[in-house]
Amino acid sequence: MAEQNDKNPSPATLMDVANQAGVSIATASRVLNGSARKVRNESYVKVMEAATKLNYRPNAYAQAVAKGTAPNIVLLVSDISDPYFAAVSQGVVKAAGEQGVSVTIGVAPDAKSELEAVRKATATRPRGIIISESERIDAPERAQLEAELKRYEAAGGHAVFILNRNLPFPAVDVANEVGARAIAKLIVDSGYRRPAILKGDDNYRSSKERLAGMMAVFDKAGITVDPKAVANGRFSRTEGYAAIMQLARLGRLTAASGADAAYDGQGVDCVVALNDVMAIGAMSALRANGIEPGKDMGVTGFGDIPYSADVHPSLTTVHLPLTEMGQAAVERVLASSDGDADAGSRLIFVQSAPDIVLRESLPRR
Amino acid sequence: MAEQNDKNPSPATLMDVANQAGVSIATASRVLNGSARKVRNESYVKVMEAATKLNYRPNAYAQAVAKGTAPNIVLLVSDISDPYFAAVSQGVVKAAGEQGVSVTIGVAPDAKSELEAVRKATATRPRGIIISESERIDAPERAQLEAELKRYEAAGGHAVFILNRNLPFPAVDVANEVGARAIAKLIVDSGYRRPAILKGDDNYRSSKERLAGMMAVFDKAGITVDPKAVANGRFSRTEGYAAIMQLARLGRLTAASGADAAYDGQGVDCVVALNDVMAIGAMSALRANGIEPGKDMGVTGFGDIPYSADVHPSLTTVHLPLTEMGQAAVERVLASSDGDADAGSRLIFVQSAPDIVLRESLPRR
DNA sequence: CTGTTAGCGCTTTCAT
DNA sequence: ATGAAAGCGCTAACAG
Numbered sequence: 066m067a068e069q070n071d072k073n074p075s076p077a078t079l080m081d082v083a084n085q086a087g088v089s090i091a092t093a094s095r096v097l098n099g100s101a102r103k104v105r106n107e108s109y110v111k112v113m114e115a116a117t118k119l120n121y122r123p124n125a126y127a128q129a130v131a132k133g134t135a136p137n138i139v140l141l142v143s144d145i146s147d148p149y150f151a152a153v154s155q156g157v158v159k160a161a162g163e164q165g166v167s168v169t170i171g172v173a174p175d176a177k178s179e180l181e182a183v184r185k186a187t188a189t190r191p192r193g194i195i196i197s198e199s200e201r202i203d204a205p206e207r208a209q210l211e212a213e214l215k216r217y218e219a220a221g222g223h224a225v226f227i228l229n230r231n232l233p234f235p236a237v238d239v240a241n242e243v244g245a246r247a248i249a250k251l252i253v254d255s256g257y258r259r260p261a262i263l264k265g266d267d268n269y270r271s272s273k274e275r276l277a278g279m280m281a282v283f284d285k286a287g288i289t290v291d292p293k294a295v296a297n298g299r300f301s302r303t304e305g306y307a308a309i310m311q312l313a314r315l316g317r318l319t320a321a322s323g324a325d326a327a328y329d330g331q332g333v334d335c336v337v338a339l340n341d342v343m344a345i346g347a348m349s350a351l352r353a354n355g356i357e358p359g360k361d362m363g364v365t366g367f368g369d370i371p372y373s374a375d376v377h378p379s380l381t382t383v384h385l386p387l388t389e390m391g392q393a394a395v396e397r398v399l400a401s402s403d404g405d406a407d408a409g410s411r412l413i414f415v416q417s418a419p420d421i422v423l424r425e426s427l428p429r430r
Numbered sequence: 431m432a433e434q435n436d437k438n439p440s441p442a443t444l445m446d447v448a449n450q451a452g453v454s455i456a457t458a459s460r461v462l463n464g465s466a467r468k469v470r471n472e473s474y475v476k477v478m479e480a481a482t483k484l485n486y487r488p489n490a491y492a493q494a495v496a497k498g499t500a501p502n503i504v505l506l507v508s509d510i511s512d513p514y515f516a517a518v519s520q521g522v523v524k525a526a527g528e529q530g531v532s533v534t535i536g537v538a539p540d541a542k543s544e545l546e547a548v549r550k551a552t553a554t555r556p557r558g559i560i561i562s563e564s565e566r567i568d569a570p571e572r573a574q575l576e577a578e579l580k581r582y583e584a585a586g587g588h589a590v591f592i593l594n595r596n597l598p599f600p601a602v603d604v605a606n607e608v609g610a611r612a613i614a615k616l617i618v619d620s621g622y623r624r625p626a627i628l629k630g631d632d633n634y635r636s637s638k639e640r641l642a643g644m645m646a647v648f649d650k651a652g653i654t655v656d657p658k659a660v661a662n663g664r665f666s667r668t669e670g671y672a673a674i675m676q677l678a679r680l681g682r683l684t685a686a687s688g689a690d691a692a693y694d695g696q697g698v699d700c701v702v703a704l705n706d707v708m709a710i711g712a713m714s715a716l717r718a719n720g721i722e723p724g725k726d727m728g729v730t731g732f733g734d735i736p737y738s739a740d741v742h743p744s745l746t747t748v749h750l751p752l753t754e755m756g757q758a759a760v761e762r763v764l765a766s767s768d769g770d771a772d773a774g775s776r777l778i779f780v781q782s783a784p785d786i787v788l789r790e791s792l793p794r795r
Numbered sequence: 796c797t798g799t800t801a802g803c804g805c806t807t808t809c810a811t
Numbered sequence: 812a813t814g815a816a817a818g819c820g821c822t823a824a825c826a827g
Contacts, residue, residue, distance in 0.1 A: 076555075076585045078804055089814045094806060105812060120581060125554040126500060127804035129491040130819050137534075146520045146736065151511040158510065158537045167550060169502075170535040172523045185532060189490040190441075216485055220441045302740075345740050371511065375667075375710050377742025443820055454798045459822065468796055492820035495803050 077119035085115035098123055129190070134221075138193040138398055139169040139186040141179065143200075147301065147342060148370040149387065153197050153227060156391025164399055166192060176204035183210060187217045193398030195391075197227040199300040200269040223401040225394045228271050230412065235401075237393045237413045241271055244383035244419030245278025248365055251381070251421055252335060253286045256430040257363050261294040261318070261333040263308050263343050272300070275339045275367055293317050294327035298343065305338055305346030313354045335363030335427065341370045341382055348376065348426070363427040378425035386416045442484035450480035463488055494555070499586075503558040503763055504534040504551040506544065508565075512666065512707060513735040514752065518562050518592060521756025529764055531557060541569035548575060552582045558763030560756075562592040564665040565634040588766040590759045593636050595777065600766075602758045602778045606636055609748035609784030610643025613730055616746070616786055617700060618651045621795040622728050626659040626683070626698040628673050628708050637665070640704045640732055658682050659692035663708065670703055670711030678719045700728030700792065706735045706747055713741065713791070728792040743790035751781045 083093040088108050096104050096112045104112075115121075129135040140157050142150040154170060161168045171186065173179035179198070186194050194217065211232055214224045218234075226236040252260065260283070265272030283290055296312055298304030312318050316325035319332040326332040336351070336358070338344035344366030348358040358364045359378030366373055366382035373380040393415045448458040453473050461469050461477045469477075480486075494500040505522050507515040519535060526533045536551065538544035544563070551559050559582065576597055579589045583599075591601040617625065625648070630637030648655055661677055663669030677683050681690035684697040691697040701716065701723070703709035709731030713723040723729045724743030731738055731747035738745040758780045 076552075076581070079806095080804080090805085091807080091815080092813055095813085098805080103812060108813080122549065122553045124495070124804050125550075126491040126494040127819090128806075130489070130495050130821085131804075131806040133806095133819065135491060144520075145510070145523065146513070146516040148511070148513065148516070148737070151513070151516050154535075155509075155511045155537070158535070162537070167534065167536060169532065170523070171532060172520075172527070184487065185490075187441075188487045216441075345737075349740060372513070372710075372737050372740070375714060375737070375741045377740065377744065379742065444822095445820080455821085456799080456823085457797055460797085463821080470796060473797080489820050492803090493822075495805085496820075496822040498803065498822095 076124075077116075077121045079121070079123070081119055082112060082115045082121045085119060086111040088112060097121070098128065133190075135189060135191050136165070137167045137169055137189070137191050138195060138395065139171060139189070139191050141171045141173050141182050141186070141194065141196045141198075143172070143174050143198055144301075145170065145172055147199070148372050149199075149300075149340070149342060149368055150197060152370060152387035153391040156388035156393075157195060157395055158391075159388070160392040160395035164395070166399070176206040176210070180206040180210050180213065183213050183217075187213065187220075187222065190220070190222070192402045193223040193225060193395075195225050195227065195394045195398060196229070197391075197394075198229055200266045200272070203266075203268055223398045225397050225413075227390055227394055230270050231268070233411075235397055235411050235413060237390050237397070237415060239385055239390065239415055240419055241274035242278035244367065244385070244421070245275040246282050247419065247421045248367070248381075248383050249279040249282035249337075251423075252337065252363070252365060252427065253282065253288065255363065255427055257335040257427075258288055259294070259328040259331060259334045260288070260290060260337045261296070261312060261327065261335070262290060263296050263298060263305055263336060263338040263347055265298065265300050265339055265343075269300075272339050279337065291327040291333075294333050300340040300343060302342040302346035302349075305340075305343030306350040307346075308343070309336065309347045309350035310353070313350070318354070318356065333362070334430070335365070337365050339367050341366035341368040341373045341380060344380055344382070344426075345373070345376050348378075359426040359428060363430070365427050369422050373422075374424065381424045381427040382422050384420045384422050389415050441489075442481075442486045444486070444488070446484055447477060447480045447486045450484060451476040453477060462486070463493065498555075500554060500556050501530070502532045502534055502554070502556050503560060503760065504536060504554070504556050506536045506538050506547050506551070506559065506561045506563075508537070508539050508563055509666075510535065510537055512564070513737050514564075514665075514705070514707060514733055515562060517735060517752035518756040521753035521758075522560060522760055523756075524753070525757035525760035529760070531764070541571040541575070545571040545575050545578065548578050548582075552578060552585075552587065555585070555587065557767045558588040558590060558760075560590050560592065560759045560763060561594070562756075562759075563594055565631045565637070568631075568633055588763045590762050590778075592755055592759050595635050596633070598776075600762055600776050600778060602755050602762070602780060604750055604755065604780055605784055606639035607643035609732065609750070609786070610640040611647050612784065612786045613732070613746075613748050614644040614647035614702075616788075617702065617728070617730060617792065618647065618653065620728065620792055622700040622792075623653055624659070624693040624696060624699045625653070625655060625702045626661070626677060626692065626700070627655060628661050628663060628670055628701060628703040628712055630663065630665050630704055630708075634665075637704050644702065656692040656698075659698050665705045665708060667707040667711035667714075670705075670708030671715040672711075673708070674701065674712045674715035675718070678715070683719070683721065698727070699795070700730070702730050704732050706731035706733040706738045706745060709745055709747070709791075710738070710741050713743075724791040724793060728795070730792050734787050738787075739789065745787075746789045746792040747787050749785045749787050754780050
């Protein structure tokens with residue numbers, strides 16, 4: 066009575082397959098996973114049959130241990146439910162998938178969890194670590210993060226940031242300033258003169274560059290942005306909303322609110338957000354204050370996340386190649402990890418001239 | 431001249447730490463990773479110091495191989511950039527993070543890639559596999575998928591579906607029908623009589639149940655849904671858009687288009703989408719046909735994805751606890767995997783009475 | 796409490 | 812072309 070129990074709770078191993086096929090475990094390994102198959106056709110077939118019959122699946126971890134390297138890359142984002150990250154992630158996953166490497170997505174909203182996440186990630190010795198943050202976080206953890214990643218690199222890993230060039234690692238970048246100039250020009254040309262600015266942390270490159278580009282154009286047009294109309298916040302819907310609520314509460318937005326209004330009591334005529342989700346949050350807040358965005362006040366974003374076309378009113382913004390940015394990051398990681406020595410410079414530019422997307426939130430006035 | 435080269439390209443191993451600390455590798459393992467620390471305080475300190483100095487990070491894969499189990503769960507979604515999945519994913523990542531298990535997100539838009547993804551996933555022997563699909567896919571791969579997952583379960587794994595109870599695996603579920611009834615009632619009570627329905631595949635439970643719930647209410651209200659006003663599509667923005675375009679092209683939507691119009695030439699007075707992204711796509715398509723959603727025609731969705739509040743007009747829909755659904759899936763996976771034998775029934779209900787969210791897309795008429 | 800010693804499943808020389 | 816054997820880094824009995 067052979068105990069050939071069918072519901073054996075453990076998966077077939079390479080050895081099982083080898084036995085079943087009547088070959089050595091080494092041979093089995095060669096046909097199932099190895100590279101150059103120097104295996105006689107006969108045994109090749111036997112092994113394949115055995116594998117199919119036993120439903121063999123290589124243990125990815127064991128392979129990783131034996132090979133000393135893992136077939137995955139990890140992607141760290143601040144928030145998956147933010148459409149910006151979703152779009153970037155999509156590019157990462159797509160590109161990685163095409164190369165047969167899987168991606169582990171980690172979510173780290175703040176510096177502390179980010180450091181933890183990186184530590185966990187390095188413990189898995191992935192081919193690469195891609196970090197896409199919503200802002201530059203100046204925290205004590207920052208130095209540790211850098212050290213950790215440096216060690217990871219020294220150990221043969223590859224770290225790439227997306228839109229953050231503050232740390233000494235390769236970074237995917239876009240022509241933020243060019244895009245900013247373009248939309249600022251549109252704002253001016255459309256007849257707006259008193260912009261409120263919703264920006265991110267000054268240390269976050271993207272925010273800084275976008276701001277610089279816009280300011281240059283405003284200056285040239287003779288517009289001096291009133292500091293009373295500038296608000297800070299993280300690049301999130303919530304903070305875009307909060308920023309406007311705050312401005313409204315202080316009476317800065319409209320002339321009606323009296324002397325506190327920005328621009329010498331005239332109030333602002335448009336809200337310029339340095340990122341789409343902030344713009345979307347801002348529109349909601351404007352409405353909460355009885356101001357109809359796209360009508361009583363112009364609004365612009367930056368990024369062109371997929372849903373910016375669906376919001377109310379649809380958002381006039383700067384198109385950024387979000388998906389491509391994710392892909393570029395993967396390419397860089399994989400190229401470096403394929404021994405491509407120093408695969409290019411530290412900055413990886415994607416698309417040189419961001420297009421501006423004209424929609425309804427910034428009507429000519 | 432000690433060759434104590436600092437830029438050694440390979441990370442410290444447990445052995446390095448043990449040597450450095452002057453203890454056995456077993457002891458080092460105990461203090462660094464093991465559970466019950468039965469280690470003398472003195473050696474504990476020495477090991478910790480050595481570990482810090484050498485910057486030791488356990489090799490997650492080696493641990494997994496040695497332990498025979500991995501500290502992660504994999505989440506398979508059809509599309510990360512879909513806000514529905516983003517919200518669910520967020521719940522999954524959050525819940526998993528709290529338990530110290532990391533999540534690997536895979537993207538599999540169709541049956542074929544899904545099967546592949548599951549195969550890759552099982553090769554990594556994760557604690558669990560959570561599958562969140564946008565529809566039921568009837569394809570030959572389906573049987574293989576089931577077989578694969580069954581094998582995975584037999585090997586001690588745990589598979590959980592989110593909103594798909596067609597396969598014999600645990601599934602997170604919500605009261606679709608109740609929600610559907612509620613919104614149908616709202617539609618009727620708001621004065622609408624000639625709904626167009628945008629549904630998903632009939633084999634996809636969520637779509638089917640929502641449809642059934644609505645139909646029951648419409649029937650009772652004496653409304654017979656005109657088959658000419660019913661369109662199929664996947665649960666995506668694109669297909670919601672396409673469905674409406676198609677209906678418009680056939681002249682079904684408005685009385686103006688003549689005899690082809692649904693409801694005996696009267697045309698429809700509202701579009702009822704069985705999911706939010708379809709509704710959003712539909713609104714865009716309506717506009718493309720000169721019909722202003724929320725004004726000329728009512729629109730409803732189902733799901734209450736975060737951005738449904740921001741679209742134009744904001745969407746009246748049925749709230750689904752998206753994040754909680756993700757969390758519930760994780761809890762089930764972890765509970766089962768913690769030996770909680772048969773942790774509950776096959777269906778995991780989240781929230782029994784879906785609320786309906788009143789916004790602007792369905793004004794009283 | 797701590798060290799020894801087997802493995803975990805797989806890859807990879809190194810012989811044959 | 813194929814097998815034997817030595818690891819990969821870590822865990823887990825099993826003695827002390």
